[in-house]
Amino acid sequence: MTKNGTYVVGVDIGGTHISSAVVDVKQKKILEETYATSHVANLEPFDVIMETWASTLNKTINASQNLALKGIGFAIPGPFNYKEGIAMYPEGFKYGALHEIKVVQNLTPLLISSDEIPIRFLNDATSFAVGEAWLAEEEGLERQLFITLGTGLGAGFVENGIPVVNGPNVPPNGCLWNLPYKDGMADDYFSTRGCVNAYHELSGETVTGVKELALLFEFDPLAKQMFTEFGTDLGSFLAPWLKRFNADALVLGGNISKAYACFGQALQASLNQNEVCIPIRISNHMEKGAIVGCTRVFDQDFWKNVKNNLPEL
Template sequence: MEMHDQIAIGVDVGGSHIVSAAVNLKELRILPGTTFSVKVDNKATKEVVLETWGTAINKTMAHIPDKENVNIGFAIPGPFDYGRGVALYEGENDKYTNMYGVSVPKELTRYLDSENVNFRFLNDATSFGVGVATQGGAKQYPKIIVVTLGTGFGSAFVKDGIPQVNHTEVPKNGCLWDKPFKQGIGDDYFSTRWCIKRYYELSSEKVKGVKEIAQANNDHSQTVFKEFGVNMAEFMIPFLQKFRPELVVLGGNISHASQFFLPSLKSGVLGAGLDIRFEVSLLMEEAAILGSAQLFDAYFWDQVKNDLPNV
């Protein structure tokens, strides 16, 4: 097997920018000098969006030895048809609304500097979870749950490096965001908008994001984070009891404020008699890139290809 067979490009599609990098699949590390980030206007026309995505990928492509046969794995948020690579974003998602029904493999190729490109797709939170599981301390744990807390509430249940999607130990689709909680669903409570809304209810102050709440560091902000942790423990306990992970890894923007909510989250989980480690991931986009590039690792692909969610 030649060296270049071991390289895949991983792409992390975010709401405000896209990051692309080449990954050595044998060593599961990002090749130095191949990471490029480009700002995206996700409200733009599909042509502008695809051209912007292409810009980042082409920069990475220029730095890999084999441009004749390029493998690109995407970490991309839902709703998305992951098997076919078709975007299903509609108005209510407030992102990439002009991409509805766009087949990325068919349409993105026009903007790439290579004729022969293979595409594979994985949910962004799943990709992040898979990437986290391959790096650092998480490698020692066979079963981990990775949760991303930000604009939305993402999750991945990972066993021996493979995301569990349709499995008796995990919730439907391996997702937590859409599962019922209190007056709504998980996503209503474990996202930026809940923190902003709750802080406003308590303080009558409008803030833009969680960072401002953390910086305020007053009675109101402490109440918000304490409630966030208490709620999260209550929500997570049934899933933790079923899957029995050794480790829960937190990522996403809200995880930067973890010192404020982790104590109440941990004590709630401990109170339910569960002994689980919690860690905050410092990897961010790198993890999603490492996870999505692995779609071109033959063993990994074999495990996940029939399990790709269509949500």
């Protein structure tokens, strides 16, 4: 395999999984026969996590059948030093065994490639945003806010295909999750645990997640109230940033977005009340949007625009 090909391996690292596939970057298309995914127990020791990651990547590399691979792009959550490829996860927490580990130096020897394939990193929410924007660029939208609603709140402000992480029109590092909100921060409310906690406060009952709440929506008025308040609050939280960024559209991804029918009307009404009248789109690609998006780090023009702005934490 050579490093000058038009194919890039995209990798999505989630809280409990790793997925990888070869992307034909000319066609913006995942080669489905190269897709591989594995469950990851994120509290396992360092060597177990590395071996699981390598095993999954090796399935993808092996299935590529000697295509010329230009590199491997990782969509990976923070805290992470994206410039140096160093995991900064706190010890004792998710992926804590990787604390201060240099991923490239530890992962590359475990890969089956006869050549050393270059590896670059991009935040997972940013990767999702970049992938979605790239796949929908024919729509002609200039500025979009992409958010992922799941175990946490991810965000990506994208202008003409490039993530915006600095400047007066976006929050620091383009992140929304850590902004103060009510009695904590946004991540505490616009996430799976936020929904579970809100329902528990209303009903005294404990549910496993948003999927269960969505099943209750039609016949449980407290579940309906929870979703209505979620949509209303999300709209009022996002509205100032949508205005400041002058966004053309809001795009939702993540598992909670699958319950859009339960909170979408309240979200739209809240945005309208805050004088934000833009279309809301639900991702058609989800995880695969991130796999496609992170491969952009091997596009010369894209890399030139982002490499100096990659978060170091």
